[in-house]
Every structure is written in C-alpha cells, then in structure tokens.
Amino acid sequence: MSPRILLTGIPGHYTRLIQRAEDSRVFYSEKQPQPETKEAYMRELKNISNTGNYLIGEGALRALSPDATHIPFWHLYNAVNNGTGLDSINKQFDICVFTCANLLRKSLSADAEAQVLAKLDMPVVMLGIGIQNRPDLEESLPEGTQRLLQVLKEKEHYFLTRGDETAAYLKDQGFSFVRPVGCPSMYFMPANMRRAIRRLPDVKVGEGRTVFTGYMGAALDTIGDMNALSSDDGRSAYVIQDEPLHFDMQIEPDEEGRVYDSTSGEMIGDLAFKGQDELKKNIKVHTFFDTNQWRAWTSSMDFSFGRRFHGNIIALQSGVPSLIVAVDDRMREMLNFSGLPKVEAEDLNSANDRSAFISDHLAQMNIPQVIEKYSDRERSFRSVLTEIGIG
Template identity: 45%
Template structure:
C-alpha cells in the first residue's frame, strides 16, 4: 500500500531541506543548535519535543508499506494548488495523519479541514485526543467542526488516545472509531514491559538519578519533588520539552548567545523562570531534539518521574522505570486506557512525606497485571491497523 504520512513528524523532519511537489529533499545533517535563536527555532518547529515520539510511533507502525512523509505545512501551503493534490490523489492509496490534542477549545482545525477536503483518498487519523473534557462539545471551534464534517462524509478511520475521545467522535457521527492509545506506546513493546517490571520496586523511592519532567516556569511542583526525593548532594536533572515557548522559561541574551550543548543535551545558557529561587539542589536543564539521544541519556537514570506523559514514555521505551503524575484530562485518558500505574497530582502534592508514600505506592504495583493490560492494548492496536489494511 502507498501511504502518505503527514501531521506530527518524527525528529527526522529536522533534515528536511525543501519539498517540491510531493518530493521531500533531505539534507545529510541537522541544523546547528548552539545559539539561542537556533535553539528556540527548533522548539517552535515541533511545539513540544515530546511530539517527536508521536510521529516516530506512527511511522514505525507503518513499517512494511511504501510510506512517504510529507510535512503538513507543505500540504497546507499548497492547498490552492490543484496540481499538488491531483498528484497526491493519484500516487497514494491512503493518508495517515499523526495527531495529538486536536480536539480542544483553543485550537481551530481550519487548515486540516481544507487539506483533507482536497485529499480524496481514505484518511486514518492516528492518536487523536482531547485537551480538556469540560465544555468540549459547546466550545469546539468552527474549524474543528468543519474538519470533522469533512471526514464524516469520507472513508475515514479514527484511532483515539482513549475512551472519552472515542465516545465523543461517535457522537459526532464518525463511523470507524477505535480507542488504541497514543502510537508512541507501541514503538518498543519489549522495553515497555521491562520498564513496568522494574517499576514495582519500592527501593526506587531512594533513587538519586531521576529524569524529572513537569512545567518549570509555571509552577514549582518539580522543584518540590526534587527536594523531597533527592539527597542534598544529588543533582536534579530536568528535561525541557516546551517550557521555553509555552511556560515562560526564558533564555536571556541576544539571538547569537550560546545556550545549548548538543553533545550532552544541556542548556548551558543563563535561564530565568518563576520559582527558580526556590532551588536547594544542584540542577541541570536538558533538552533533546533526537529521540535516540534522549533514550540513550535516559538509560543513565534510575527512573523517570513527573508530570509529562511523553517525558516518561521515552524512558519506558528505553526500559527505564517511569511513574507519571496525572495533571489533566489528556494524561488521565491515556493512562486509564493503557493501564499504567500513576498518581493523581492532587494526591501527590498534598503528601508531606513523599518518599515514604512513593515507596508504599511502588510496593503495591502489580507489574504482571500491568504488562498483561499493555500487551492486550498492543494487540488491539495491531488488530485495528489490520482491519484498515495496514
């Protein structure tokens, strides 16, 4: 099958130099990332570095087929070009659109509606989910309603992040809707199972090499967690995903200021953010634009911990134990679907003795049941792909 893959990309998008028609030209290198301007540009291109896992998982699921990735921005920029879309409709049998939190009040999918109105082939929307349940039906923007209307009247397949999104889409009249979870979950199934086995270990509450993730620049939660779990002489390693463009983590200096070391992944420049003065531990800020480098670095940690879904999934893909703190509807939907152990943020935040609470929580994890649930979800994902013909 000839598949046009678009939407959220893998990190390999960083090698795209240009696109002509539907021919994508790749450069044999990545852009330089030392200066502030270049660092921020790379983050803005993906919006959140955790998104690279979604694109990578979607692409991996299509192995064995003739797959061409065409950037969505190119399809959108050429939406008035009949020639480009005639070529696409002639050369491809199926379009797979890697998606994430598309269903949310603050985002109007006008461009998606226009693009998919011109693509006449069947469409698979993979990984679609919600941002927030409250008021979704009443507040969904007109562009997103148009996007759903276009696909309602076409041969379309929706693979959702969880049950709530699936029920919502069914209510919207979509015919083929299957909850399958985020495609990033099935990128490395053996390592995911190994991670779940390793998580059921109360001794991890004393781990000192932890990959933290959260919303540094907005709230002090991760700083509090690091102080609660790490000894005074340990270094807190925090992985940045989108904080520099979404949560007021600033990099002072002009555009040419060196701020990043690509070899180590460390942010080397000065940083400014809310609550920074509360740190009582030595700490480092890390950022990755290559998922292989991210996974490799994660293997040097004892565990991943925090409020970022993909910041923990990347560790699980490397076989490292990971525990998530659920902070919003999108995380809860994905975690409840896949059955991974997690702690509610409200519960965790009010615990005075976090290390003891964590040890007790880890001691009660049934890793065998978690693995059984995960493997059932993976089998379901592969089965749904088979139903579609991929």
Template identity: 25%
Template sequence: MKNILIRSNLSPFDTFDATKVILENSIGGNVGNLVYQYSVFRTFLKENTTITPDYYDFNPSRADEINEKYDCYVIPLADAFRQSFVPSLRKYTQLIKKLKIPVVVIGVGLRAPFEPDLNKGFDFDNDVKNFVSAVLEKSNMIGLRGEITSDYLSQLGFKEGVDHTVIGCPSMYTFGRELNIRNTSITKDSMVTVNSSPLSPRHVHDFIHRGMKEYSNHYFIPQWKKELLMTYVGAPSVRDDNTKYPQKMSDKVYMENRVRYFLNVKTWIDFIKKADLSFGARLHGNITATISGTPSLIIPKDARMRELTNYHGLTHIWAGDITEDTKLSDVIEKSDFHSPEKKQAQNFDHFIDFLNKNNLDHIYKETNNPAHIPFDKQLALVDHQSPVHPISGCSVEEMVTRWERYYPAANIKQDQQLKNQQKKIKKLEGNLNRKSVRATLKAANFIAEMKRK
C-alpha cells in the same frame, strides 16, 4: 513503492541542530511530539515504503500536489481538539476535503480540565464535527487517545466502534506488543530523570521539587521550545511566577549542569535507559521512559493525561492525592511500576486492528515480532545531535559558538518575517484603497443620479 505523507515537522532521520529546531519550530512547540511521530515512522516504514514528513505544511493549496505524489496521508495528533488549534483544524478540514487519497488520523485527543463537563460542549464543537466528518470520508475510522475523547465525539453524534475507537497514544507501541520494565533498585544514589510542566498546580511543583532534593543524582528534561532556547543561549527566562518550576538560568538545576534537552528521540531513549526512575508531570517524558524499560511515575494534570494514564495503566499518583507531606520515596515504595505491562498486549492488538481496518500496511502485518525492521536499520546509519546542555555549564568557547550560530540566524529570520509583514500590510492597504475608490465613485454616481432626478 508506497509513498506515505505524515504530519511531522522532523523526521527521525533528520539531524537538525538547536538553532534550526528553535527557529523553524521543528518540534511543534514541544519535543514530546517527536515521540509519537517516531513510533508511527517505525511502524509504517517497510522496504517498499517511503515516508515523507509534511513539515507542518498543510495548506489546502497543496491538495493537487499531495494527490499526485502520495498514496496515503497519516496524521498523528495530540490534544488537537482545543481552542488554540482551531485555525489549524479548519485548514486541515479544507485540505482533507480536497484530497482523493486515504487520510488516517491516529491518536487525537481532547484538551479539557481534569473533570470535564462534556454536556456543556465547547466553542470548537462545530470545527471538530467538520474535521472528523472530513476524515471519515477518507478513512474507515478515527483513532482516539482515550475514553474522555470518545465520550466527547459520541456527544457530537459520532458512533463509538463505527466512526471512532480508542487506541491510546501510538508512542506506547514504538517497540511493539511487549513492554519490559526493568526491576531497578531505587536508592538515594540512583540516577533519576525528572520532567515537569509549568501548567501543573503549585503543590505538584512543590512535590517534584521535594523529590529532586530526595534524589540528588537527578537530571531535569524540559520539553518546551522556549526551554530549549533558554538552555542553548541562556535567555529569556521561561516564566517568572514564583513557583519551584525550573524556569530561569540561575535556577539550581541549570547552574549545576543537570539539564538535558533532547533534539531527537534516539538520544532521549539512550539516556533515559540509564536511569533507575523517571517521574514528573509530562506525558511523553514518562512514556519515553516506559517504552525504554525504565520505571516511571506520572502526575496527570488534565483530561488528556488522565485518559491516557487510565488506558495504558501508567504508574501514577493523582495530583489531588498529593499533600505537602507527600514524599517521593513513600510513593515509590507503594507503586507498581509494571502496571503498564499488564495492558500493553491487549492495547497493541487493538491498535493493529485499527490500522488493518483502515487498510494501512505496517511491519506487524505478518507477525508481532518481525525479525527485520527497516526503520532500525536506517536509524543506525544516522549520526544524531547530542542533547543540549545548559550554556551555564559550557566553556567560554562553546558559549561564543552558540551565540555566533544562533543570533545571526535569528536576525535573518526576524528580518524576513518583518518583510513578509510589510508585504501583507501593503497588500491590505492596496485593497483598502481600491475599496475606498470604488466607494467614492459609487457615492459620486449616486449623487449625480439624484441631481438628474
């Protein structure tokens, strides 16, 4: 029996409800994180394998426990090379240095502007160097999301093809070597799923808004945790910036009950399979459609989306090519929705080669088309939570149920956090008092010594 520890705060077999997901941040701030983690679970789960989520507990003090319990630590990451992730990167580095088992990083990327100047470097360069060096002591090679990240690590002194290689996003390999994107007839009556990012430029929000008007049978699929909170209990609003991004409960798409927030990948895939098109500015919102066989159009907004769009051949329109006159129907007319299929086989083979170089066991070891997939068998036994509909579209009874479920639990969590903060403050005060006493005694002894002289 092999025991794998995986970086994940939610197993595909967990059935956390909205309250638990919100209060424990089981999605790491963005439900899109679940998609690439889902893929890694499916790829590595075999009859003789147990996969355990670390539930984002990567405290260096766990090193002895991890060494004792697990045979390998698999760390799928997104755009972890960014300033806001530095504290976590440092903790991971400390932990990895203490581990005696293999540690494999799958799919890490750099967060940077659409056209980054890698020669200038970043404030977190040393932290990235330390992290990558620690990982390479525990594995043969690190897997990157795209060429921009590869160029960045090469700038830092790591060798492409030796220390690191581009594998793209593991989510693209969820169902193996083949992609089969459906030929759908996209008409004004088609069901369309929409995703967007508050961080996209205003003109991209305008384009998405116009597209939703063109295709009225649409469903908006938000991904931020704060959007789940607003969808579930009605407040607070996500933003207030006068853009056309759906950001408050009074927005039309919420009031018309055309929002679905997914708590797991299984129901997300099942829903998006019914659509004729997915479009928007979210990476995993559109990748979920792509691996489900649904035509998808992505609007990359930064380097991390750009490098993945290029590597996987995702059907796209660049934000810089969008004007106030750009219509979604015209873009659809010119788009090749089968573009991702053309790169899939070669990318998948390279991904499997990466896994093999790191001595990782997986379901594709013997064949690219395994007849028996343990993950699928186990997943079929799970009764997954349904997607969350906006509270504005619920019955009064459902509203009350949500409020009575969420707010008492939120108050308990808030009280616990306050108690923890008070303990920390008391500890700091104690340390300061001890330091003050030591300093006073030291000063008194110094004065007494001077007087004796």
C-alpha cells in the same frame, strides 16, 4: 497489494532534516542541526512546539507498513494554498494516516487540517486523536474543528483515538469506524516498556539518578517534586519540552554566546524561571531534539518521574522505570486506557511526605496486572492497523 500510505500530521524528529519538498518527494539534508545559540535553539523549539510531540510521529512511522511515506503537513498546506494542488499526491497514495494529539479542544481551530484533508481524494485515518479537557466536549468545538469533522464524515474515515472518552464522543457524532487504541508512542519499543515496568518495585526513591519532567516556569509543583525525590549528589536532571515557549522560562547565552550543548543536550546558558529560589537540589537541565539521543541519554537514569506524558514515555522506551503524574483529562484518558503506571496530581500534591508517598505507591502496584493490560492494548493497536490494511 499493500496500500501506498501517506503519513502526515505531527512528525518525528527526522522532519528536522527536511530541506524541501516537491510534489510527493521529500529531500533531506545529511547535516544535523546544532542549535547552540539562543536564536537557533528557540527556532528549533518553535518548529515542533513541544519536543515530546516527536514521539507521536516516530511511533506512527514504526507501527505502519514499510509502504508508508512521510510528507510534511506544511508542504501539503502550501500546495493547497499556492495553486499547486494535491493532484500528484492523490495519484501517488491510496490512504492518508494523519497523526494527531489533543485535537479536540476549544483552544484550537483545525482550519488548516480541514482545508488540506478536504483536498485529499483518499480514505483518512486519524491516528491518536484525543481531547484536552472533558468540558471542551460539552461546548461547541471551534468552527475549524467542526468543519474538519464534517470533511471526515463525508470521506471513508477511521478514527483511532487516545482513549475511551474520545471514542464515545466521536461515536455520538455519528462516525462509523472508531477504535480506542492509545497514543502510537506507547508501542514504539514495547519490550523495553515492559522491562521498565518490571523494574518499578526496585526503584529507591530519592537515590540514584532521577530524570524529571513537568512545567517548570509555570508552577511550583515540579520544583516540589525535585526537592522531595531527587538525590543530594547532583546526579538528577530535568528535561525541557516547551517551557521557554509557553511557560516563561528565560534562557540567556553564556560568555561564548551559547545556551545549549548539542553533544550532551545540556543547557549551558543562564536559566531563570518561576520559583527558582525554591529549588534546593542541584539539578542539571537538558533538551533533546533527536529522540535517539534523548533515549540514549535517558537509558543511563535509574528512575523517571514527572508531569509530562511523553517525557516519561521516552524513559519507558529506554527501559527506565517511570511513574507519570496525571495532571489533566488529556493524560488521564491515555493513562486510564493503557494502564501505564500513574499517580494523580491531587494526591501527590497533598502528600505531607512526597518521597514516602511515592515509595508506598510503587510498593502497592500490581506489576503483572499493569504489564498484562499494556500488552493487551499493544496487541489491539496492531490488530486495528492490520484490520485497516496499514499495519
């Protein structure tokens, strides 16, 4: 008999439709949000903090057996703290899959996670757990995160990590079941991922429709990318993930009071960001809160390039050739483990001609080797889920 799987943690975009939750039941609205005013747009962004995170929950739900049921983490947290408790949850489910990301970092204390998982009377799978920066592991992690690790050590636990560095750290901490698997988002549409990688040698850098991701508003690197790699015909675009929340991108409504067109995903208000005067190309700016809409729009592009992991993963899912710029240890762990196409930020930033550098980089890539490694990682991921009994 298949285990009854409780899926919680980082959600997919379907969480936007949740009206309420009672015990182990979740009630969804049939009405899609249309966050076109500034207030509604910012509220949607705050609900997930980074729209790229939706790919994590979505990838997890696709990978698990049909017996998996998503319960929003906020509902479990509220039940623990308002006296309702988790008795009904413990009766309804046999195992919990907790989707996470760069949880092991000094800037986050996982107090809420520790509190909730301590009340679950079932094994816990930490799916996609990873680091932010290697030096964080050399210091003491925040108290709440240490408490979470202790809670998990006292349970039947399964750690499926983003890569080898996190796996080595957790093994050193004495955890018994630790497997590096990558991020579940990487295995959401594997056939499209492989097709996108095969198309990389055909990319004509600086021509066609290119979609960019990065940290516009925080640094000038992304603006340099767009100036060097986008075409002159205004057909390239940039996709926001969290810049108005965390990187000082300012948005103001147009004369109709709108900042966002929910049909096209295009930002239509006034945007202001650091280095705006340095941007020499005509770039349209988009945001997507529905990953299906995001993939459908991205599928019309010719190339994806940027400094965001999930902003490029969704392009690969869409069959669009993508090159990911590795900007930190969090990304390097996932990219080194998966073998997905990457370039180091330091090498890119120091190139005199970024367009020629990227063209040469793509030409030198061993595409069959990249696909072989990715396919091996995908098989391993599904094998581990089957081993646990949740695949």
